[in-house]
Amino acid sequence: MQMPSCRARGLLVLLALNLAPSANLPAASWPDQYQSGQFLYHADFPLAADRALLDSIPHVQAQLVHLLGIQPSQEPIYVFLFARRSTYEAYLQQYFPTAPPRKALFIKGRGPGMVFVYRGENFAVDLRHECTHAILNAALPVVPLWLDEGLAEYFEVPAQRRRHGSPHLRSVRLAAWVGKVPRLEDLERLSEMSEMGRSEYRNAWAWVHFLLHGPPAARAELRNYLADIQALTPPGQLSQRLRARLPDVERHFAEHFRNW
Numbered sequence: 001m002q003m004p005s006c007r008a009r010g011l012l013v014l015l016a017l018n019l020a021p022s023a024n025l026p027a028a029s030w031p032d033q034y035q036s037g038q039f040l041y042h043a044d045f046p047l048a049a050d051r052a053l054l055d056s057i058p059h060v061q062a063q064l065v066h067l068l069g070i071q072p073s074q075e076p077i078y079v080f081l082f083a084r085r086s087t088y089e090a091y092l093q094q095y096f097p098t099a100p101p102r103k104a105l106f107i108k109g110r111g112p113g114m115v116f117v118y119r120g121e122n123f124a125v126d127l128r129h130e131c132t133h134a135i136l137n138a139a140l141p142v143v144p145l146w147l148d149e150g151l152a153e154y155f156e157v158p159a160q161r162r163r164h165g166s167p168h169l170r171s172v173r174l175a176a177w178v179g180k181v182p183r184l185e186d187l188e189r190l191s192e193m194s195e196m197g198r199s200e201y202r203n204a205w206a207w208v209h210f211l212l213h214g215p216p217a218a219r220a221e222l223r224n225y226l227a228d229i230q231a232l233t234p235p236g237q238l239s240q241r242l243r244a245r246l247p248d249v250e251r252h253f254a255e256h257f258r259n260w
């Protein structure tokens with residue numbers, strides 16, 4: 001079980017079975033429900049005003065599948081939305097008493113993934129972030145923590161801001177200008193949410209951005225790496241694979257952000 005980090009959102013991939021499965025959740029009794037693609041939304045408030053946002057989530061999946069070349073899962077993803085934080089917290093306390101206290105949460109056990117978000121000021125960002133975790137973990141048997149969070153950070157902003165408008169971009173570019181490149185190996189060593197601080201999220205986002213928009217060889221290696229994971233072939237470390245394909249990968253990383 002992964003533990004909370006200093007970030008307000010959560011990712012909880014459960015190997016233990018001590019938390020309630022989704023079948024125990026009273027999904028039928030929600031005041032409003034809505035389906036968009038394989039996302040099944042349940043809310044304690046009327047969803048009509050949020051339809052455009054809810055309908056944009058399947059596009060996150062489409063773009064993710066397009067960029068990463070993974071086969072999408074067809075399994076449903078249950079999304080539980082709350083008008084108030086207090087109700088959200090009480091709900092999680094009742095059904096997932098051992099879940100970490102976070103302002104949004106993705107939980108996956110052996111069944112379909114579940115996303116829990118309340119309608120706070122970053123509702124849309126939180127929803128896209130947690131649903132990215134849900135999409136990835138439905139499609140792949142395992143996702144390295146840094147890559148899971150880096151991709152969630154990438155996709156949490158609206159589609160038109162993903163390439164050029166991330167709040168992480170400025171500081172990553174400044175660091176690249178002075179030759180500072182975060183080590184991918186350091187990110188790969190992270191295994192607990194408690195180890196993910198602000199700089200780890202930023203560095204994970206930066207490597208994801210480089211892999212998606214840097215040299216074509218970098219994206220190709222990411223796609224091969226994920227294809228191996230999806231095929232249950234031991235993938236090794238992405239850092240080593242990248243170095244084999246792109247010697248001097250740090251120089252490419254710095255150049256990518258200096259020129260972006």
Ligand SMILES: [Zn+2]
Nearest residue numbers: 010011149152
């Ligand atoms: Zn996350």
